[in-house]
Amino acid sequence: MKILLVEDEPPLASFVKKGFAHEGYDLTVAYDGRTGWSLYEQQPYDLVILDVNLPYVNGVELCRRIRAHSRLVPVLLLTALDSLDDKEAGFAAGADDYLVKPFEFRELLMRARALTQRYAAASGERRELRMADLVLDLDAKTVARAGQRIALTTREYSLLEHLLRNRGRVVSRVDIAERVWDLDFDTTTNVIDVYVSYLRKKLDRDFSPKLIHTVVGMGYVMREE
Structure with missing residues (x-):
């Protein structure tokens, strides 16, 4: 939400x-x-x-x-x-x-x-965010890809929701830190990169097309390619 x-x-x-x-x-x-x-x-x-x-x-x-x-x-x-x-x-x-x-x-x-x-x-409608065959249900707090339910932690779910709401737009690590972690960005930590890696393993590794992409030096973007 x-x-x-x-x-x-x-x-x-x-x-x-x-x-x-x-x-x-x-x-x-x-x-x-x-x-x-x-x-x-x-x-x-x-x-x-x-x-x-x-x-x-x-x-x-x-x-x-x-x-x-x-x-x-x-x-x-x-x-x-x-x-x-x-x-x-x-x-x-x-x-x-x-x-x-x-x-x-x-x-x-x-x-x-x-x-x-x-x-x-x-x-009369369920509130969902969709991209390709990925569905995030905002009411049930569930995620599925190609009809397959994918278990996410609370933090992973929040990160995915933020990326989906900004689909097609590059989201910086600072923006993610402020919106998902609610903290000032610490340049010495790689926690955001680690959680993006978790999402990739769960959402992209066994599916096509790949949806989560890195824009070097800028952040991350969700798009179909």
């Missing part, structure tokens, strides 16, 4: 990002409403989480823009404002749920899962 979090408090944003990363989700953070809208326009997300009090464009207005663009993405608002008037404004803007700060991450996670499952059920 790919999530956009727009939150101007770095400690809270870091806390939420680490929590979702631990659960195997890919979460992108924007620290103001203007950047959040720009990121939203660049690619699809499975869930958008918005703080209400944001610089430049507040969360309620950003929610309204997202709803004008699409009814197919769930939006959850985070705020310290818990009056009925505040909640009414959020729901009127198109929000699906409303969580008051402070909150426990477990509650946020449960609400996020409930919203995405509800939208998936309403659409």
